Amino acid sequence: MTPSMDEVLLRTLTPGVLGVLVRRGADFAAAEDAVQDALVEAVRVWPEDPPRDPKGWLVTVAWRKFLDAARADTARRRREDRVEEEPEPGPAPAADDTLQLYFLCAHPSLTPSSAVALTLRAVGGLTTRQIAQAYLVPEATMAQRISRAKRTVSGVRFDTPGDLATVLRVLYLVFNEGYSGDVDLSAEAVRLTRQLAAAVDHPEVAGLLALMLLHHARRASRTAPDGSLVPLAEQDRSRWDTAAIAEGVAVLQAALARDRLGEFQAQAAVAALHADAPTAGETDWVQIVEWYDELVRLTDSPVVRLNRAVAVGEADGPRAGLAELAALDAALPRYAAVAAYLHEREGDLATAARLYAEAAHQASDLAERDHLTRQAARLNARLRGGGDEEGR
Structure with a gap:
């Protein structure tokens, strides 16, 4: 719509x-x-x-x-x-309070889900019904969530300094919600982040905008006509939005030139290297590993280390990737899926098939679960001598 x-x-x-x-x-x-x-x-x-x-x-x-x-x-x-005396109607003041509203909606006392809902309502201008549809919850449930969030921040002074990192995290959560109902939350997050970038001059705001643009540019190629996921390496790159990629790269380059590297800029740099490769085989995995090294330095995040293991597996071979993976906690989300991919690359199809099935069982997203189940079925068919086509 x-x-x-x-x-x-x-x-x-x-x-x-x-x-x-x-x-x-x-x-x-x-x-x-x-x-x-x-x-x-x-x-x-x-x-x-x-x-x-x-x-x-x-x-x-x-x-x-x-x-x-x-x-x-x-x-x-x-x-x-x-406030008894009502001001005379006239032109509205030109002051832009958007930035303060972002900070208020990302108040530290709010849960992430409440902060996202309040941001969409107060800054995004979405109705409670639209937000409820996007989150696939009843409208009454979302109304209660928003009401609780508003009560939480109602006593907060409007000029209280906010935490920009929290605001960016809330916007990133909105972006990752993707699309449901009649509201495209990824596009809405891009719109909101553009507003923020216009209101505050900070390289990490630009980095987040660049990251969103570069990821959003690949959207049309991420799913097949039947709704199944298409991995990055198999996507039709002719369907990528080249204008969004060009804008994202330009925004990122301007941010990086300020020499104040942050997490979102580094993530955007990885996305830009994927976008720059004409084919999956031409991806500069060595540079991607270097950017993941920067991300590890900035965040020390286990999820970043997991993604780095994939990049090492591409740059230096699957055995090197598995060695990196061995140092991580097997309980990490997507650990089994990454291990399955690297074992398949190394030629251990039986282990890969078992791990794909395990990863499918753990997946919370239906499309991801279906994709991993198909991967397991494809490898099991090969192990039975049924060729490489089944399960695709």
Whole structure:
């Protein structure tokens, strides 16, 4: 489902409108509710009577909604006294509060899932129904999650400094949710990260944007017509989005030139090397290993070490990759899948088939589970003398 022009405009304006209300004295939860009511009103009114100043219209209507709610709630009488005089309608202030809203939505007291939901609602402008559909949960469940998150941050001062690393992590979580229902969360994450990059000049923000663009460029080739996963080495590279790749590389190069390397820049560099290879066989695995060395230095993450073992297996042979793998915890997610791949590369099909089956049993994602099951079936067919076609 393609968003209408009004929907795109409303999503773009939402953070600024919310920021105006909060700066005028509304607490976050009440302001967010008022903005959502104003958005509903805009969807109803704008098709027949489009405003000359869309943001000013939303600010005026949202402020009135907030005042109506405040006056109806005797427990908020003190706040009503402070904001009783309604500002005259007029052009909305040009201040961009998007960055502060990101920090507020990524408050450390929130769980990652709550922070993601609140970011999509308050900064992304998505409805509760759209977020619920994207997460495949009932709308009532998502409404409760968002309400709890808003209550958590409602007492936080709007000018409290936020943690940029947390904001970036939340956006990365949104991106990794991919696509469900009528909201493409990967595309939404790219849009939100563009907003953040416009609001703050930091190489890691640029690195995350580059990483998203480079991964998103391969999206069309990641699944077959039947919905099955297509591994990177087997993807049709003619279907990759060359414009997104070019933009991602340019953004990354500008970030790296500032010589303040961070995790997302290093991940984007790996993605750029994959995107630069005309074929899988021409991938510069030696450079990729070097970038994984940087990532290990930056994060010391077991998952990064697991991915590095794959790269070493490609650069120096499967036996070298298995040696790297042996130093890691076998309980790591995807450990069995990586071990299966490297054992197959080394020619040990029986061990590889067993490990593919084990990895399929552990996989939580249905598409990944189906892919690993097919890999196990393909190798078992070869071991029985049934050729190389079965299970593909």
